[in-house]
Amino acid sequence: MKKILKRMLLGIGILIALIVIFFVGYMLKAKSEIKKMTPTETKEIISNIYSIQDSFTNMYLIKDSASYIAIDAGNNLDVISEELKKLNIEPDQVTVVLLTHTDADHVAALSLFKNAEVYLSKQEEQLLTGEKSRFLFFGNTIDTEEYTLIEDQQIFNIGNWKIQGILTPGHTFGAMCYLIDDKYLFVGDALSLKEGKIDKFNKLANIDTKTATISIALLTKLPYAEYIFTAHYGYTNDYKKAVEFWE
Numbered sequence: 001m002k003k004i005l006k007r008m009l010l011g012i013g014i015l016i017a018l019i020v021i022f023f024v025g026y027m028l029k030a031k032s033e034i035k036k037m038t039p040t041e042t043k044e045i046i047s048n049i050y051s052i053q054d055s056f057t058n059m060y061l062i063k064d065s066a067s068y069i070a071i072d073a074g075n076n077l078d079v080i081s082e083e084l085k086k087l088n089i090e091p092d093q094v095t096v097v098l099l100t101h102t103d104a105d106h107v108a109a110l111s112l113f114k115n116a117e118v119y120l121s122k123q124e125e126q127l128l129t130g131e132k133s134r135f136l137f138f139g140n141t142i143d144t145e146e147y148t149l150i151e152d153q154q155i156f157n158i159g160n161w162k163i164q165g166i167l168t169p170g171h172t173f174g175a176m177c178y179l180i181d182d183k184y185l186f187v188g189d190a191l192s193l194k195e196g197k198i199d200k201f202n203k204l205a206n207i208d209t210k211t212a213t214i215s216i217a218l219l220t221k222l223p224y225a226e227y228i229f230t231a232h233y234g235y236t237n238d239y240k241k242a243v244e245f246w247e
Contacts, residue, residue: 033202037232038193042083045235046227049184050087054079057105058231060186061087064159067095070116071178071186072231074109081112096158100188101172102127102140103205106231111143118147121167124174125149132173134207140172150176168219170212171201182224185239191216193233198242220246 039058040051048063052074059080060071068089074080084091094113099120100106110118125147126132127140134140150156152167164179168190178186190212192199198216203209220243228242229235236242 033204036202038234039232040234042086044087045229046237049229050089051229051235052080052083052087054083054105054109056232058229058234059106059109060229061089061094062161062180062184064095064161066093067159068093069096069098069158069161070094070113071098071229072100072106072188073097073113074107075105077109077112080109098163098178098186099124099142100177100186100190100231101175102142103134103172103189104140106188107140107142118142118144119150119165120147121165121174121176122149122151123167123169124172124176126173134172152176166218168212168215170208170210170215171206173207175212175215177219179222179225182222183226184229185219185222185225185227186229187219188231190219191230193228193230193236193242196236196238196242197244198228198246216246219243 034056037056039053039056042051042053044050050061052059052061054075057075059074062069091112092115094116097110097113097116097118099118102124127134128142130139150165155164162181166177166179168175168177171189175188175190177190189201192201200209200213206212225239227235227237228239
């Protein structure tokens with residue numbers, strides 16, 4: 001009996017050690033990837049479109065009269081609050097948040113925007129309900145139970161802006177890009193930008209990089225697009241050049 005117990009304890013110890021080694025290795029790789037990221041500083045990029053830098057992440061704001069539409073909700077509530085002050089924007093002026101996906105570095109400051117209606121893709125909801133897992137058996141969470149679900153290719157208007165949701169699974173099951181007024185493409189973590197050209201997002205953070213690569217191809221066929229805004233690799237004002245050599 002004692003031998004069996006010892007073997008069980010040894011087996012459990014080995015399993016725990018392997019899990020610890022795995023997580024340490026994962027975190028070291030993640031830290032290395034984060035160092036490669038090139039977010040844009042907090043500023044007005046062009047008229048009515050603003051970048052908010054939060055460490056290695058960007059969220060964006062689109063001005064609509066006296067209110068704002070947010071693309072994602074940042075990595076840290078306190079940092080986002082301070083960055084908004086630099087632009088003289090109050091959190092209560094944000095009336096809509098369009099989530100590209102529900103990873104923590106895109107939703108952490110969601111509770112700051114108390115007046116905002118939240119939108120996300122129908123497929124992404126699976127990570128919130130527990131139908132699917134983001135990492136091992138862990139799902140995602142957001143600080144609200146009230147949100148509007150968007151279908152792939154759904155077109156809707158918010159204020160003076162036309163918005164099209166484009167489902168781009170791969171990074172997460174329901175990752176969604178937003179094409180605003182046919183010109184401004186907000187991609188979240190669907191892809192990266194390197195020297196002005198699109199590239200794959202890092203494999204470490206993707207659920208399925210093969211699917212993500214197929215999704216990127218969808219984003220290269222937007223005839224009127226001019227800008228691409230990413231969540232971690234800045235932006236470009238030359239869509240055609242950025243997608244020109246993608247295969």
